[in-house]
Amino acid sequence: MPFGLRKIPFSVQILLGLVLGVALGFIARSNDLSWLTSTLHTVGSLFVQLLKLAVPPLVFTAIVVSVVSLRGVANAARLALKTLMWFGITALIAVSIGIGLGLLVDPGKGVTLDLGGAAAPKKTGSWTDFLTGIVPTNPVGAFVEGNVLQIVFLAVVIGAAALLVGEAAEPFVALNRSLLEIVQKALWWVIRLAPIGTLGLIGNAVASYGWDLLAPLAKFTTAVYVGCAIVLFVVYPLVLILAGRLNPLRFFAGAWPAIELGFVSRSSVGTMPVTQRSVERLGVPREYASFAVPFGATTKMDGCAAIYPALAAIFVAQVFGVHLGVGDYLLIAFVSVVGSAATAGLTGAIVMLTLTLSTLGLPLAGAGLLLAIDPILDMIRTATNVAGQALVPTVVAAREGTLDRAAYESAGRRDLVDPEPVADTRPELSPVPA
Template sequence: MSENTHAVSRPKRRLKVPFWAQIIAGLVLGVLLGWLARSQDLAWLVTTLDKVGGTFVQLLKLAVAPLVFFAILVSITNLRKVNNAARLASRTLLWFLITSLIAVVIGLAIGLLTNPGAGTGLTPKDGGKPESQGSWIDFLTGIIPTDVITPFTELNVLQIVFMAAVAGIAALAIGEKAQPVLTFSESVLELLQKALWWVILLAPIGTVGLIGRAIATYGWDLIGKYATFTADVYIGCALVMFGVYPLLLATVAKVSPVQFFKGAWPAIQLAFVSRSSVGTMPLTVKVVERLGVPREYTSFAVPFGATTKMDGCAAIYPSLAAIFVAQIFDIQLGLQEYLLIAFVAVVGSAATAGLTGATVMLTLTLSTLGLPLEGVGLLLAIDPILDMMRTATNVAGQAVVPVLVAARENILDRDAYRGASASPLEEDEPEVRDRAPEPVGATA
C-alpha cells in the first residue's frame, strides 16, 4: 500500500441534543419560571407562559379533526395489505379490553386502600355541576353525526371516528374503484403528519409554557388538598406503565421492557406535556414502527388506540374519582358499584376520544353509579396536573398493545425492536462511520 494515499476527510458530526433532554430542560425551565411568576406576582410572565403553552396546544389541536379522519380511514383500508387482518384487529381490541380491566382493578384497589376523599377538608359545597356531561344515551346516539360538517367544527372526535370507519369499510367494499380516494387520503395524511411533526419539534418550548403556567396558576397549595388523590392517580398510572406493561412485554411478547421504553419514551414524554393522545399520534406511530411492528398494522392499531385506548383517563382515573366523590358526599359504594365502574371503564373508554381531559368519562361514570355530578367540580381545578400522567399512560398503552399483538402473531421484527433506541426525531440517514473508509484495493 503506498504511503502517498490521500487521506479521506471525515464528515463532521452534527451535535444533536436528544429529544428527551430537550423536554426535561423545558420541564425544569418551566417549573423555575412558574415558581418565579407566582412568588414575585409577575402577571406579565404568567400571561407569556399561558400564551406559549396555549399556542402549542392550539397548534396540536388544529390538525386533530382531519388527522383522525384520514388516519382511521387509511388504517382500515391498509388492513387489506395485512394477512389475517380480522384476527389482528380482534386481538388488538381484546388486549385493549384486558389491559383496561387490569388498570381499573388497580385503580379501585388503590382507592380502597388509601381513601382519597378522607381528610381533604373539601365538602359537597365546593363542587359544582359541569357544563356538559356524558350519559349512555348520549354516548350511543352521539356517535352518529347529524351532518358531516359539525363534527369537524366542534371537534367531536367520536363522530369523526364513526364517519372515517364507515368511509374506510365502504372503500374496502368498493375495491379498485375507491383507489383514487385512497391515494388522495394517503397523501393528505402524509401532509398532515408532516405539518404536525413540525409542531412536535416545538414541544420543548411548549413544555416551558404549559408547565410554567400550571405552577404559576395552581402552585403547591392546591395540590395539598388533593395530595392523596393526586398521589393515587400518579401511583396507579406508574404501576400500570412500569409494572403491568413491562410484565406483559416480558411474559407475553417475550421482549425486553427496557428496550421498549428506550424506543417509546419520546412519545410518552410528549404525551405527558401535551396531554393529547391524538396530538401525539404521529410520534407514537413512528416509535411503534421503530419497535419492529409492521407499518401496515401500526397504521391501524395506533390511530385506533389513540381514540379508544385510555388506561389512564378511562380506567385508573374514573375509578379513583368515583371513590373520591363518594367519600366527599358520604355515599357508600358496594360490590355492584365497583363492578359498574369496571364495566364503564372497559366499554366506555372511547368516550374520551383522545382529547385533552377526561370530564366526559368521569361524568359518564358518576351518572352510571348515581353519584352527584357536582363531584366533577371538585376535580376540575386539579385536572391539568393529573391529566399529564394519565395521558402518558394512555400513550404507553397505545404503544404496548401493537407490540404484544405483533409478537404473539410472529410478525414483530425482533432485530428492529432490539435496536430501537435512537431518537425517532432524528431523520433516517446513513450512519457516519467513526473512521475514514479504506481506499479501494487496500488489503487487511
C-alpha cells in the first residue's frame, strides 16, 4: 500500500471506496457500461472469496487454541451460556421491533404484484437443519464447503479433547498456534484490500440493481431499513449502557469498520475476520472472541433472522389476504429467537424467511416476491447482524469483568490494521470450580 494511503485511517479508506463505488455504479448504470459493471462485480467477488478462503483455517485454529488456553471447561461453558442468553435477549427485542413496525406501517396493504409469477425459492429452511447441519458427514467436507458451524463444532470437540489429553497433545497445539499466526498474517494482507473490495461490491450493487426495483415495495423497504436502524442506533446503545456500563460511541468507533464492510459485502462470514479483530480491539479477551465471533457469525442474525422475517411475514400475509392473530405473532418471535440456529448451516435471509412462512402456514411463494430487492435489503440486514455479533461478546466480557476498559475507550483511536501489537492488560479468564 502506498505510504500516503497508510496515513489515512482504515475506516476512512473504506468510506472513500464506498463513495467511489457508488459513483462508478451510477456511471455504469446510467450509460449502460456492461464492461464496468463486470469489472466491479469481479473486483468485489474476488475480495469476498479471498476473505472466505481464510475463514475455515482461521476459525478452526483459533478455537482449538482458545479451548486449550482456557483453564477450565466449566468457565467456557458459562461464557457460552451467557453468550447464548444475550443472543436470545437481543433477538427478542429485534423481532418485537420488526413486528411493531409491521403492524404500524402495514407494508403489504395496497401493494399490487403479479402473484402468478411468484415461486418458492430453491432453498428453504426447516427445524431439522440445525441437527443435520451441525455434524459434518466428514471433516474434510466441512472445510471444502466452508460450513462455519460445522468447523466450530469440530474445533470445539478437538480442542476439548486436546485439553483433556494434556501434555501429549502439546505438539498438535503448538502446530495450531503456528498455523493461526500464519493465517492471521496472510489474512491481514487481504484486509488491507478492503477499500478496493468495497468499491467493487457497492459499485456492482448500484450498477446491477440501482433503486428502480424499490418503487413498488418502497414501504416494505423503508420499514426494513428503519427497523434495522432502530436496533443499531437505539437498542444496541441502550444494551451497552444498561447491561455493560459502556459508552456506545466508543463501541461504534471500534466496530464501525466491520459494520461498514458487512454493509457492502453482505456476508457475515466474509466479514468475520474484521469483526473478530474489532472485538479484540474493543478489549474482549482473544480466547473468548475466538469462540463468540465465529459462533455469532452463524447464529446471531438480528437483521436477517429477526427484523426482516417479521416484517416480511406480515407483508406476505397482507398481500395474500391472510389474517394473523396474536398466536401467529408469538410464533414469529419464537422462530426468530430459536430458528436462526435451525438455519445456521445454510445461507441467506430467504432461508430464514421460508422457515417463518412455513411455520405460520403462509405460502412460500410469497418469499419469491421479495427476491428482486433482496440484495438491497441484505446490505442493512448484514450490517445489523455484524453489529450484534460484535456487541454481545463486548457486553458479556464487560459483565464478566474481563473487558479491558482502557482498550475499549481507545478502540477508535488506533487504526484497525495498525501492525504494531497492543499491550494486553486484560484480566485473565479464571477457571470456575467444578
